[in-house]
Amino acid sequence: QVQLVESGGGLVQPGGSLRLSCTASGNEFSSYHMGWYRQAPGKQRELVAAITRIGTTDYPDSVKGRFTISRDNAKNTVALQMNSLKPEDTAVYYCNARRGVTGFRQLPDFGSWGQGTQVTVSS
DSSP states (O other), X not given: OOEEEEEOOEEEOXXXXXXXXXXXXXXXXXXXXXXXXXXXXXXXXXEEEEEOTTOOEEOOTTTTTTEEEEEETTTTEEEEEEOSOOGGGOEEXXXXXXXXXXXXXXXXXXXXXXXXXXXXXXX
């Protein structure tokens, strides 16, 4: 098991940037595949970005070219750099950790979760 804590959310203007961080506690962090999901009011939770234990990344078309996921195994952290933010990016962002299979698109409810951090994009 692993415990996850997100930070870095807040209010930002359209076109601005935010950097979210997820800090993990527990053993064998480097063996976990990591992901970021988000959920807006009235919407289903959706994948934002994923990174495997060997560093392979995946993004949906809605954020491709604007968001970047990265990990630092020495610090037990995963980051999400968000640029060119749009109002439709407004949501609660959650960090996810899982071992074994990846399947971030096919298995959106699998693994361990943080408490979430609010991102609001508004003028």
